[in-house]
Amino acid sequence: MASKTSETDPEPWPGPRVDFTDFAASLAARRAELGEPDLPRNSGTHRTPSKRALLKSIEDAGGKW
Structure with missing residues (x-):
């Protein structure tokens, strides 16, 4: 089934x-201007x-997030 908006709205982002x-x-350029x-x-x-459990598992496995 085709998207209903693709045919009726050619510019979805105004x-x-x-x-x-x-x-x-x-x-x-801006970052360089500010001195990085x-x-x-x-x-x-x-x-x-x-999320805390995921990051702890990554750290326990020797990964560095």
């Missing part, structure tokens, strides 16, 4: 489109119990 190559270049800031890692204080 917002602006961003070219990834241009975005990556502007992001790299060292961004903090996610603290992980709001992780679900299943």
Whole structure:
């Protein structure tokens, strides 16, 4: 069965489109301008119990996430 929206709505996203190559270049320029800031890692204080268990299993197996 074909999608109902593909035939009736040729432009499903009404917002602006961003070219990834241009975005990556502007992001790299901005980071260089700021001196390559060292961004903090996610603290992980709001992780679900299943995510905590997964990360512990990875660590116990010798992996580094």
